[in-house]
Amino acid sequence: MLKLSKLFIVSALLLILSPIHGIAANCLLFENFDDQVLDDRCEVYGHDWAKLSPPEYHLNAAGRNGGYAFSSGTVNEANMYWGADKMVTPWPTDEMYVSFWMRYPTFTKTAAMENIKIFYPHWNKASSYVHFSLASGDSVYYSASAKGKMMTTGNWIDCPNQTDGQWHQYEFYVKFSEGISRFWYDGALKVDDEFGTGVWTNEVFYISVPSVDGQTPIGTFSREVDDWEVWDGMPDAFALRPKSPAAPTAIALRILP
Numbered sequence: 001m002l003k004l005s006k007l008f009i010v011s012a013l014l015l016i017l018s019p020i021h022g023i024a025a026n027c028l029l030f031e032n033f034d035d036q037v038l039d040d041r042c043e044v045y046g047h048d049w050a051k052l053s054p055p056e057y058h059l060n061a062a063g064r065n066g067g068y069a070f071s072s073g074t075v076n077e078a079n080m081y082w083g084a085d086k087m088v089t090p091w092p093t094d095e096m097y098v099s100f101w102m103r104y105p106t107f108t109k110t111a112a113m114e115n116i117k118i119f120y121p122h123w124n125k126a127s128s129y130v131h132f133s134l135a136s137g138d139s140v141y142y143s144a145s146a147k148g149k150m151m152t153t154g155n156w157i158d159c160p161n162q163t164d165g166q167w168h169q170y171e172f173y174v175k176f177s178e179g180i181s182r183f184w185y186d187g188a189l190k191v192d193d194e195f196g197t198g199v200w201t202n203e204v205f206y207i208s209v210p211s212v213d214g215q216t217p218i219g220t221f222s223r224e225v226d227d228w229e230v231w232d233g234m235p236d237a238f239a240l241r242p243k244s245p246a247a248p249t250a251i252a253l254r255i256l257p
Contacts, residue, residue: 025097025233028088031080032227033059034067041086046075047212061224064101064167069226071105076222077116077213082230083206091202094177096121097231100170100209107137107163108220115141116219117211119172123204130174130181133214137163142191144181146199151179159185167226173234176202 031039036059038044044052057078061071072078098119116134123129127148135141135156142155162168171184179195209228213219229235 025095025231025235026092027229027231027235028092029082029230030228031070032067033063033070036060036068038070038080042080042082044078045081045208045212046078047218050075052078064103064226067226069224070228071224072222076220077218078223079208079211080225080228081206081208087204087206088232091204091232093232094175094202095231095233096172096174096176096202096204096207097234098172098207098209098229100228101167101226102170102210103165103167103224104163104221105165105224106220106222109136110217110219111215112136113141113215114219115214116221117214118170119209120211121172121174121204121207123176124201125203125205128200130172130183132170132172132183133211134162137161140183140185140190142183144193144195146179146195151195151199152193155191157183157185157190159190163221174200176200 029039029041031042038059044057046052046056052073052075055073056075057073058071059068061069063069070080098121102118113135114133117131118134118140119130119132121129124147128146130144131142133141138158138160140157140159140162142157143153144151159168168186169184173182174180177200178197179193179199181191181193181195182189183191207230209225210223213221
């Protein structure tokens with residue numbers, strides 16, 4: 001009886017300590033830039049897919065907690081790209097979680113809609129994506145596509161103080177099988193969309209962090225990125241994050257011309 005009681009207690013503890021979403025997620029890419037060498041699966045691009053090299057970008061900016069960070073150099077929109085030729089194939093799960101910290105050491109407002117893209121991964125070749133771009137220092141524009149069909153557009157999200165020169169965290173989660181798209185800014189859930197089953201597959205094409213400047217002429221800014229993580233699911237530490245926005249007024253709607 002004593003052995004059975006101990007077995008029951010151990011089993012109960014294991015159940016409690018198990019990840020809430022079942023199987024533990026795996027980190028597929030982690031880059032904190034402290035060795036000042038970019039992961040060899042990644043490349044750096046600028047406008048019109050121009051491949052860049054230092055001093056067009058740098059890996060020696062001061063990191064957010066010591067160490068180093070990725071930064072703009074002579075090309076302000078320099079961004080890191082993990083592409084199809086070096087992508088994990090097949091993608092190991094039907095989930096993707098991406099987190100990074102970013103700051104703008106310099107920023108000058110040059111347009112009503114800056115369109116400086118923050119996160120713009122593609123899957124199903126290039127026909128499906130979620131698209132987040134800095135619209136202003138206090139707002140992000142968001143849209144999503146599924147196999148060439150726009151699922152949502154015209155979303156203007158309140159993300160205050162992005163360009164204040166301080167570090168801010170951007171987190172994104174996609175569950176391909178259920179068409180789920182979520183976005184957190186500094187730990188606050190800002191997007192929680194569910195487009196349904198069958199709209200996406202997990203055929204990941206590329207992930208870019210952050211991304212290009214969609215305005216012409218190019219805006220006036222510089223960026224730094226630190227602690228970039230790509231997971232095949234929600235990391236255990238974040239599994240208890242809320243799944244609905246605390247304040248539904250955080251999203252305003254406006255239609256782009």
